Amino acid sequence: MYQRIVLFVIISLVLFGCASDKKPAALKSGLRISENGRYFVEDGKPFFWLGDTGWLLFNKLTREQADQYLEDRKQKGFNVVQAMVLHTVPSVNIYGDSSLVNGDISKPAVTEGNSFADPKQYDFWDHIDYIVDKAKEKGIYMALVPVWGTNVKNKKATPGQAKLYAEFLAKRYKDKSNIIWLNGGDIRGSEVKEVWEMIGSTLRANDPDHLITFHPRGRTGSSEWFHNAKWLDFNMVQSGHRRYDQDTLAKEQWHYGEDNWKYIEKDYKLKPVKPTIDGEPSYEDIPQGLHDFKQPKWSAADVRRYGYWSVFAGAFGYTYGDNSVMQMYNPANKDAAYGATRPWQEALNDPGAGQMVHLKNLMLSRTGVAHDVTSTENGSAYFDRVPDQSVIAGAAGGDGEQYNRLLATRGNDYIFVYTYNGRNIPLKMGVLTGDQVKASWYSPRDGKITPIGNIDNKGTHEFDPPGDVKDGNDWVLTIDKI
Numbered sequence: 001m002y003q004r005i006v007l008f009v010i011i012s013l014v015l016f017g018c019a020s021d022k023k024p025a026a027l028k029s030g031l032r033i034s035e036n037g038r039y040f041v042e043d044g045k046p047f048f049w050l051g052d053t054g055w056l057l058f059n060k061l062t063r064e065q066a067d068q069y070l071e072d073r074k075q076k077g078f079n080v081v082q083a084m085v086l087h088t089v090p091s092v093n094i095y096g097d098s099s100l101v102n103g104d105i106s107k108p109a110v111t112e113g114n115s116f117a118d119p120k121q122y123d124f125w126d127h128i129d130y131i132v133d134k135a136k137e138k139g140i141y142m143a144l145v146p147v148w149g150t151n152v153k154n155k156k157a158t159p160g161q162a163k164l165y166a167e168f169l170a171k172r173y174k175d176k177s178n179i180i181w182l183n184g185g186d187i188r189g190s191e192v193k194e195v196w197e198m199i200g201s202t203l204r205a206n207d208p209d210h211l212i213t214f215h216p217r218g219r220t221g222s223s224e225w226f227h228n229a230k231w232l233d234f235n236m237v238q239s240g241h242r243r244y245d246q247d248t249l250a251k252e253q254w255h256y257g258e259d260n261w262k263y264i265e266k267d268y269k270l271k272p273v274k275p276t277i278d279g280e281p282s283y284e285d286i287p288q289g290l291h292d293f294k295q296p297k298w299s300a301a302d303v304r305r306y307g308y309w310s311v312f313a314g315a316f317g318y319t320y321g322d323n324s325v326m327q328m329y330n331p332a333n334k335d336a337a338y339g340a341t342r343p344w345q346e347a348l349n350d351p352g353a354g355q356m357v358h359l360k361n362l363m364l365s366r367t368g369v370a371h372d373v374t375s376t377e378n379g380s381a382y383f384d385r386v387p388d389q390s391v392i393a394g395a396a397g398g399d400g401e402q403y404n405r406l407l408a409t410r411g412n413d414y415i416f417v418y419t420y421n422g423r424n425i426p427l428k429m430g431v432l433t434g435d436q437v438k439a440s441w442y443s444p445r446d447g448k449i450t451p452i453g454n455i456d457n458k459g460t461h462e463f464d465p466p467g468d469v470k471d472g473n474d475w476v477l478t479i480d481k482i
Helices: 004-017 065-074 124-137 149-153 160-175 193-206 261-268 300-312 352-364
Strands: 032-035 040-042 044-048 048-053 082-087 104-108 141-147 181-186 212-214 235-238 276-278 317-320 406-410 413-418 425-428 436-442 449-457 459-461 477-482
Touching: 048 352, 065 124, 082 181, 082 317, 104 160, 124 141, 124 193, 141 149, 141 160, 141 193, 149 181, 160 193, 181 193, 193 212, 212 235, 235 261, 261 300, 276 300, 276 317, 276 352, 300 317, 300 352, 300 406, 317 352, 413 425, 425 477, 449 459
Parallel strands: 048 082, 048 317, 082 141, 141 181, 181 212, 235 276
Antiparallel strands: 032 040, 040 044, 406 413, 413 477, 425 459, 436 449, 436 477
């Protein structure tokens, strides 16, 4: 009898595992939080989130157009697409399929089968399934917003309805390996908070393997309301689309003008430690301030600046956006928002979209060999990275303000410093070990490296970037241990 009991215990441990207080990883997706709580890991390797906002992908594109969009983003290095499941309540896709029965969010309109050849066997949700699966084929994660915030604010979803809807989503997509959940949708977490709490907790209870965050209103961050929520795995900010002079509440909490690095810096200091990202900075080719179409439009240089500023301040990735692409604008429909004028297919090739991959490549270029032999993660040099403004000396303006701002980040064996306008960089030497270090310039515009040479590793050294000092002449100073 004793031997049978022992054998049963051993088999049980093998089959079901031992109880643990450790937070469950994203098992099915291979995407989880790094051991230090700062970054993402995919199948044990560093994962740099390079996102695109394809908000109306499910509503406005055919299957063939979705293929075109996803393939383009794959070729440009994007590995995450942020999209709305329900832009409106109800939502109707390009094939005329409605998402809900009688506009009731708790009653998804689901038909039997999923044969596209038979309209009776194909629905709104099958179209989403197709796109999610196609994204998986291309190595792209789908970061899904269950229902856009304005719908909830307009009382189109009660907590009870939201619970049933979130259960439906979780059960339908829990076995899709490339899902991330973006609760909320351009709304303050304090507005109808009970609905957001219900969606978040219900997703977590029914889909424990996929990561969850909250997409907030412009110039706010998820941590303001949900940092300690058990369902929130990582923080997201929306730094927004306003210039310094347009952000009239700049002195209040969370209003920092264009300084999106301040949002990341704020989240980075919070306990418990959670990863953070700017999930909606200013979009390329959108009017500054959004609503006055006579205003200048944000450019490729601007989206680069937001990317490097936020990542160097401690973000685990970056989400890019383009005015025409995010709304999948078709001029024939005459439904442009925010002054969009060009079809989304043309806007796919806006300069900033092709330049984002250089940020991703730079951050993944220093993965290195694990410094901690006890670590279960490969490329620990990637996870060693911290924001560190102390490497910038006080001379020549020090850190600088607004467009003069220098942002620095470093690992154990390297230092990166970003300048948006090509101003001189006064660097404290001796931070890395060795008598000399290797210095280079990295171009955010084309990813090209220009060697500077070996520099004595003592005192202060002032580095002069190529070209004249002007907005958009941005460079990254790279310093590497020899």
